[in-house]
Amino acid sequence: MSEEAAALQELTEQKYKYGFVSDIESEFAPKGLNEDVIRFISTKKNEPEWMLDYRLSAYRRWVNMEEPTWAKLHYPKIDFQDAYYYAAPKAKEGPHTLEDVDPELLRTYEKLGIPLHEQEVLAGVEQRRVAVDAVFDSVSVVTTFKDELAKVGVIFCPISEAVHSHPELVKKYLGSVVPDTDNFYATLNAAVFSEGSFVYIPPGVRCPMELSTYFRINAAKSGQFERTLIIADAGAYVSYLEGCTAPQRDENQLHAAVVELVALDDAEIKYSTVQNWFPGDENGKGGIYNFVTKRADCRGKNSKVSWTQVETGSAITWKYPSCILRGENSVGEFYSIAIANNYQQADTGTKMIHLGKNTSSRIISKGISAGKAQNTYRGLVSINARADGARNFTQCDSLLIGDQCGAHTVPYIQSKNPKAILEHEATTSKISDDQLFYCLSRGIPTEEAVSLIVNGFCREVLQQLPMEFAVEAQKLVGLSLEGSVG
Amino acid sequence: MLEIKDLHVNVHGKEILKGLSLKVPPGEVHAIMGPNGAGKSTTSYTLAGRAGYEVTKGEIDFFGEDVTTLAPEERAARGIFLAFQYPLEIPGVSTMNFLKTAMNSQAKIRGEKELNAAEFLRAVRAAAKELNISEDMLKRPLNVGFSGGEKKRNETLQMALLKPKLAILDEMDSGLDIDALKLVAEGVNKLRSPERSFLVITHYQRLLDYIVPDVIHILAGGKIVLSGDKSLALQLEQNGYDAVIAKAA
Ligand SMILES: Nc1ncnc2c1ncn2[C@@H]1O[C@H](COP(=O)(O)OP(=O)(O)OP(=O)(O)O)[C@@H](O)[C@H]1O
Ligand SMILES: [Mg+2]
DSSP states (O other): OOHHHHHHHHHHHOOOTTOOOOOOOEEEOOSSOSHHHHHHHHHHTTOOHHHHHHHHHHHHHHTTOOOOOOSSOOOOOOOTTSSBSOEEEOOOSSOOOGGGSOHHHHHHHHHHTOOOOHHHHHHSSOSSOEEEEEEETTEEEEETTHHHHHHTTOEEEEHHHHHHHOHHHHHHHTTSSSOTTSOHHHHHHHHHOOBOEEEEEOTTOBOSSEEEEEEEOOSTTBOBOBEEEEEEOTTOEEEEEEEEEOOOOSSEEEEEEEEEEEEOTTOEEEEEEEEOOOOOOTTSOOEEEEEEEEEEEEOSTTOEEEEEEEEOOOSEEEEOOEEEEOSTTOEEEEEEEEEEOTTOEEEEEEEEEEOSTTOEEEEEEEEEEOTTOEEEEEEEEEEOTTOTTOEEEEEEEEEEOSSSOEEEEEEEEEEOOTTOEEEEEEEEEEOOHHHHHHHHTTTOOHHHHHHHHHHHHTHHHHTTSOHHHHHHHHHHHHHTTTTSOO | OEEEEEEEEEETTEEEEEEEEEEEOTTOEEEEEOOTTSSHHHHHHHHHTOTTEEEEEEEEEETTEEOTTOOHHHHHHHTEEEEOSSOOOEEEEEHHHHHHHHHHHHHHHHTOOOOOHHHHHHHHHHHHHHTTOOHHHHHSEETTTOOHHHHHHHHHHHHHHHOOSEEEEESTTTTOOHHHHHHHHHHHHHHOBTTBEEEEEOSOHHHHHHSOOSEEEEEETTEEEEEEOTHHHHHHHHHHHHHHHHHHO
16 A cells, blocks of 8 residues: 555544654553552642642542442443553653743644644734643643733633642632532542643633633543632633543543632633543544533622533543522523544533522533434533522433434423523434435535534534634534444 | 436335436426326436435436436536425524535535635625525525525525536425516526526426426326427326326327
C-alpha cells in the first residue's frame, strides 16, 4: 500500500481524532489508593495542613461507601486499586510560564487545536478572545491571560494554585455546594482531586473574555479527578467552557469530577461543556468512565446559572449538572445534547431544586442513540413548599438511529407547592428512510445527511453555546455519529 | 439525454414496473399520466435511485451513461432532480441551510468550487422572490408546518437553485390552489431550456395547460401503454383512463 493510501486509510478508520498519546516522561503516585497516596498528592501540591485534613476525612468516609447502582448503566466492577491517582509530566517546581513548558506538551495542545500562545490569540482574526487553563493529567500546564484578567480583578488559575494564593476563598466555598459527603464519586474526588480551575469574578464585573479549561488525560492506567470552583460575586457575569479528550486505549480509564458553581445576588454563570473523552471503539473496547458531580448554587436573588453540555464521548457517562435555586427569582437552565453510539452508555440529566420564591427553571434535553448504545435522560424537578411562584419547563426529545439502540426518559417530579407551574414534554423519533432519501436525492451523502438532521434536532441546544465553540460542536455531532447509518 | 430501456422494478419483492421504456430528448417536456397505483411514483423513485427499488431487468441511461446502479447523491450531482409528491420535513434545519448543504455537496461530488456565502445568498434571494417565498420562510425549518402549497413552492425553489438537467415533478399540482399552481408552473416554465428536460407526473389536464408538454405517456400496469401529443390529455379528461387504455390495447 502506498504511503498516501495508508494515511488515507488511517484517517478514515480513526474516527476519534484525539486518540493519540504524547510521549512525555511522567511521574506517578504509587499505584492504588490509601492514605499514603493521598499524602503523596498533597505533598506534591505542597498543600497546607487544612487541605490535607479535608482530603483525609473524605477518604476515611469513602472507604465505607458503596458505589451507586441506580443508573441504567452496565459495566464490570471497577477495581479502584488498579489505577494511578496522580500522574504529571516531569517539570520544574512552581508556577509555569509558557517558556518553561515541555515542547512536546505544547505540540500536544497544538494538535488538539487549543491556543496557548497569547500573542497568537491576540493576533487572530477572532474578535472575541478565550483564556485557557490547560490541564494535563493531574496538573495544569499553563493558564493564559491571567495577568490581563487580574487587571479587572478576575481570578482565573489552577485550583492547586488558588489553595495558596486565595485560601480564604477556597476555604469558604470549596465543598459548600457539593459537600464531601455527597456521593461515592464526589467523596472520592474530595480525597484525591488533582487539578481543575478556580474562577472568582468580583462584584459588578463582567468577565471580559470567555474562560475555558481544557482537560487532557494522557498517562495510561491513570484516573483524572478534576475539581473546578467558580464564584460569581454580586452582579458579576462569566461564561466558561470546558473541553475534554483522551487517548484511544483498550483499557477503561476513570474520570471523576466535581464542579461547584456559586452565583450571588444578580450574578450569572454560563457553563458549557464539550465532552469528547475517548468513547471506546466500535466493539465497545476501552473508553473513559465518566462519573461527574456538577452543581450550582444560585445563592443570591435574581441569580442565574445556565448549564449547556454536549456529551459525545466516554464509554459511560453518569452526570447530572444541577441547580439549587435558593435565591428569590433565581433561574436555572439545563441544555443538553447527549450522543451515544456503538456501545456507549449515557445516563445524564439534571436536578432543579426550587427553594426560593419565583424561581424558574428550564430543561431542554436532546438524546441521540445509535448503534447498540443506551441513552437515558434522568431528571428531577423538586419544588419546596415555600417556593411560591416556582415554575419549570422540561422538554426531553430522543432521536433513534437504527433499531438496536435504546432511549429512556426518567423524569421525577416532587412538588410540595400546589401552585407551582410545571410543564413537561417528551418526544421520541427516528431518522426516517424518507428523510434520508430526501437528502440523498438533493446530492447530500449519507453521513452528511445524518449530521444535518441530527444537528437540526439539536439546534435549540447548540444555539446556547458560545459562538467560538458552536461550529466545532456541530462538527463533533456529525463525527461522533459516523458509520451509524448504512 | 434520458433513456429508460425495458425497466423492471421490484418493490418489497413485488414487481411494480414491468418493462417500462421511455426516451426524453434534451429540452423536451414529457408528461406521465396514469391511474392510481400505476407505478408513477415508483418510476420517479427508481430514477432518483431510492434504496428498495430493485431493478431486476433493463437500464437507465443518462447522457449515455448507465446510471442504474449509481447512488442517489451521485445521480443528483449529475443533474437528476426529483420534486417529491410529498416533500419531507426536517426539523431544525432551515431551508437556507439545507440548500447550501445540497449545493455544496453537489459541487464537491462534481469536483467544482463551492459557492461563497455572498454568491449563495444572492442566488437564493433572487430565486425566492420569483416564487413569492419570504425571507422568513427561508429561515424556518425545512417544510415543517408549511402548507401544501408552500411545500411545493419550496420544491420549485430547490429545483431553481440546483439547476438540474432532468427534473422529475411528481404531482407538482396536488394540493395547490389555482394561484399557487400558476406560480409553480411559471417557475417551471422559466427553467425550461434546450439543455433541460422535464418529466411531469400528473393526474390532471389542468397542470398541462400551464406546463405544455411535448409528449404525453400513459403509464398503466407498470409500463407505458400509449404515447401521444398533448391532445391525449384532453381525451383522458373526457373519457377516463379505462376507455383510452382499452382503445390503445
Ligand atoms: N413500499 C412499498 N411496498 C409495497 N408496495 C408498494 C410500495 N411502494 C409502492 N408500492 C405499490 O406499488 C404500486 C405503484 O405505486 P406508485 O406509488 O408508484 O403509484 P402511483 O402511480 O404513483 O400512484 P398515485 O397516482 O396514487 O400516486 C402500488 O400498487 C403500491 O401499492
Ligand atoms: Mg404517486
